[in-house]
């Protein structure tokens with residue numbers, strides 16, 4: 032049985048009070064399951080509420096949606112690895128497509144953020160994925176490889192082994208249109224090949240983009256997929272708990 036990671040990216044939803052209520056309902060609907068971990072990426076302002084509410088469950092982990100690469104300083108609006116760690120984070124997303132597209136984050140920025148996360152003791156979850164026009168032009172693998180190299184080139188094999196990967200095709204995010212398990216599997220294979228070539232032969236590679244109760248079983252059945260990174264379908268605690276249970280014996 033492969034071990035699975037279910038990651039909830041709440042994006043800009045659920046402030047501290049709503050997040051506490053969410054966790055109460057989630058815990059009532061969820062028991063630890065062998066080989067399954069659940070990670071929550073709330074907004075920065077809700078990190079402490081969520082880490083407090085989920086304390087005591089070793090299968091649950093809290094992470095930030097983004098960090099700045101500097102440890103501290105005059106960066107209005109930003110949070111560092113140290114700050115989110117104090118609030119209970121043990122991981123951080125890096126390079127989510129919304130950060131790249133809306134906030135202009137570059138591959139060079141993702142490289143600095145991965146390093147800052149590792150230096151701060153956080154597990155980076157690096158997000159990669161192509162836009163629709165790039166897929167249609169046959170450039171998916173070139174784009175994903177460029178994003179991997181941009182973020183990870185120059186790191187030691189040991190550091191690369193600490194990074195979790197999330198393949199999120201941009202055209203599948205929030206659109207209701209998910210990649211087929213086979214399509215995702217093909218990209219995941221390419222990601223694994225690249226990582227193995229850089230000394231990390233056993234990476235965790237998640238799929239994200241319109242994952243829901245209707246498609247989760249088929250996605251998890253694909254050998255290449257080690258878990259999922261979920262936006263919309265993670266926002267209702269009972270539905271999310273049900274999704275996490277899917278396919279469990």
Ligand code: 13P
Nearest residue numbers: 040204205240241262263
């Ligand atoms: P959706 O699940 O809403 O498509 O969002 C995916 C995502 O961006 C997770 O990071």
